[in-house]
Amino acid sequence: xxxxxxxxxxxxxxxxxxxxxxxxxxxxxxxxxxxxxxxxxxxxxxxxxxxxxxxxxxxxxxxxxxxxxxxxxxxxxxxxxxxxxxxxxxxxxxxxxxxxxxxxxxxxxxxxxxxxxxxxxxxxxxxxxxxxxxxxxxxxxxxxxxxxxxxxxxxxxxxxxxxxxxxxxxxxxxxxxxxxxxxxxxxxxxxxxxxxxxxxxxxxxxxxxxxxxxxxxxxxxxxxxxxxxxxxxxxxxxxxxxxxxxxxxxxxxxxxxxxxxxxxxxxxxxxxxxxxxxxxxxxxxxxxxxxxxxxxxxxxxxxxxxxxxxxxxxxxxxxxxxxxxxxxxxxxxxxxx
Amino acid sequence: xxxxxxxxxxxxxxxxxxxxxxxxxxxxxxxxxxxxxxxxxxxxxxxxxxxxxxxxxxxxxxxxxxxxxxxxxxxxxxxxxxxxxxxxxxxxxxxxxxxxxxxxxxxxxxxxxxxxxxxxxxxxxxxxxxxxxxxxxxxxxxxxxxxxxxxxxxxxxxxxxxxxxxxxxxxxxxxxxxxxxxxxxxxxxxxxxxxxxxxxxxxxxxxxxxxxxxxxxxxxxxxxxxxxxxxxxxxxxxxxxxxxxxxxxxxxxxxxxxxxxxxxxxxxxxxxxxxxxxxxxxxxxxxxxxxxxxxxxxxxxxxx
Numbered sequence: 232x233x234x235x236x237x238x239x240x241x242x243x244x245x246x247x248x249x250x251x252x253x254x255x256x257x258x259x260x261x262x263x264x265x266x267x268x269x270x271x272x273x274x275x276x277x278x279x280x281x282x283x284x285x286x287x288x289x290x291x292x293x294x295x296x297x298x299x300x301x302x303x304x305x306x307x308x309x310x311x312x313x314x315x316x317x318x319x320x321x322x323x324x325x326x327x328x329x330x331x332x333x334x335x336x337x338x339x340x341x342x343x344x345x346x347x348x349x350x351x352x353x354x355x356x357x358x359x360x361x362x363x364x365x366x367x368x369x370x371x372x373x374x375x376x377x378x379x380x381x382x383x384x385x386x387x388x389x390x391x392x393x394x395x396x397x398x399x400x401x402x403x404x405x406x407x408x409x410x411x412x413x414x415x416x417x418x419x420x421x422x423x424x425x426x427x428x429x430x431x432x433x434x435x436x437x438x439x440x441x442x443x444x445x446x447x448x449x450x451x452x453x454x455x456x457x458x459x460x461x462x463x464x465x466x467x468x469x470x471x472x473x474x475x476x477x478x479x480x481x482x483x484x485x486x487x488x489x490x491x492x493x494x495x496x497x498x499x500x501x502x503x504x505x506x507x508x509x510x511x512x513x514x515x516x517x518x519x520x521x522x523x524x525x526x527x528x529x530x531x532x533x534x535x536x537x538x539x540x541x542x543x544x545x546x547x548x549x550x551x552x553x554x555x556x557x558x559x560x561x562x563x564x565x566x567x568x
Numbered sequence: 569x570x571x572x573x574x575x576x577x578x579x580x581x582x583x584x585x586x587x588x589x590x591x592x593x594x595x596x597x598x599x600x601x602x603x604x605x606x607x608x609x610x611x612x613x614x615x616x617x618x619x620x621x622x623x624x625x626x627x628x629x630x631x632x633x634x635x636x637x638x639x640x641x642x643x644x645x646x647x648x649x650x651x652x653x654x655x656x657x658x659x660x661x662x663x664x665x666x667x668x669x670x671x672x673x674x675x676x677x678x679x680x681x682x683x684x685x686x687x688x689x690x691x692x693x694x695x696x697x698x699x700x701x702x703x704x705x706x707x708x709x710x711x712x713x714x715x716x717x718x719x720x721x722x723x724x725x726x727x728x729x730x731x732x733x734x735x736x737x738x739x740x741x742x743x744x745x746x747x748x749x750x751x752x753x754x755x756x757x758x759x760x761x762x763x764x765x766x767x768x769x770x771x772x773x774x775x776x777x778x779x780x781x782x783x784x785x786x787x788x789x790x791x792x793x794x795x796x797x798x799x800x801x802x803x804x805x806x807x808x809x810x811x812x813x814x815x816x817x818x819x820x821x822x823x824x825x826x827x828x829x830x831x832x833x834x835x836x837x838x839x840x841x842x843x844x845x846x847x848x849x850x851x852x853x854x855x856x857x858x859x860x861x862x863x864x865x866x867x868x869x870x871x872x
Contacts, residue, residue, distance in 0.1 A: 285580070310844055315831045318631060318823075325831070526676065528585050
């Protein structure tokens, strides 16, 4: 575990016996996301944590509520030309372009490692077509050790990346077809780059998703006016980091009022306060993304602080505080079992 | 011996992530500063050519860390490593803010990162630096001359008799740390574009002369280089023509430094073609011949 002392002290991760999260406190951190049961609500977001192996000596991976390796595609993708990231005010613009070696390389080289972590492995997949999503889900269905799939229907940095995430009916259809191909839990990751995100969330819910992850990055751009050119190799990209947290919270709020499907909040989360804001607003869990880049041990430190924060609200479980925001009107029809 | 061209990623196996106060932060040349902090756990693990990430603790703008090479470790009275020195050039938002920070301001730091240089086994080591690209070479020079052992467990004490720094800068006022190199026993040869110090011209011209003079050197010559891509490409060509082993340390923009963001990619030869590889975990040090150089508009160092 990480020991963080007063300013000027040193913290260093050392592998030590770690008690289970529930035994170390009387606060129940477990959360259900449809058929998916997570030991705690602190996950790390796809594309911001490599394939987890990079972090094995940095973070005690087995403590995380879930690990999402970098999004995979059916075919290998070389990714976009540099620059792939540019820092902007309190944020990071990226256009990596789903650089990955394809699904078979993932199954051969990364999945064996991931399934040994003792943490829920949620595989983020991106298909170019409905059929490709189905084919990927089908291929992964026979692989043990996968707790859930996350459908990345919202990557802004590849052609057709957001097609399914920008249209409620297309979203419903792709989720529904993947639902038919696998018994694994499904999360659907939405883009904020739409007019009414709750409509898309409704499509995902009708398609049978177990949970909805939101948000992916916000489209943005950075320009060097002296050179008269964009800074990203791909010209435009997706903004993440603290700059987008208010957008993500607003999206959670709007979607929480429309559907009862469990939500996973993503967007600028870098502290326990951020996590609590998302939980109260309606997220059952969160994914930490860009903060992993600038504060590599943040995820387990946040987890350390979670029981005290839950107790501060007079609660004994995370479930009690989810969506407890004053005035939030959640629909009752369909909820977690 | 140079290790094989095809490298396996080196993940952060000994990473220390700490909040540390600045011990000193002094200007040593035009827009160039030498920053010191204490962190014995990190300092004892560093080997030459590795880097660390530095950010302003708790600050959201600038948000991300920036990669900096180990300039040198700081030793206590018993010669145990207790701190890290970094030399940086003011270039953007973070370094501009950093330059204004005083002793006591708290930084977030994580490292050591990357592969670093393999211990040098040649009789003559030529280190070619362009601009702020000199920063990885003080530690490498010290180690090669047998003056200091780095890493845990400590790397072998070396005995390279002849260590030369070829240092190119725009002008004399931008030369940083030359005394530190000379005090370490390194033969420093300077080139400036305006002729205000040393040879008037480019560092690659110094390299050509040095390679010619080294042609008869017995026991082998090795070149290492760090600087802008066009310079590294030229160094790569010159050393290939001279049939001298060359390794380059790439300067690529990074967001995380630990292999999880896939920003810092370089084109690395892979079979018949090339693939984007992360310089933070597969580098930053590469065999010069393994890099597919690209200086077309929009390329990496084209924007520096």
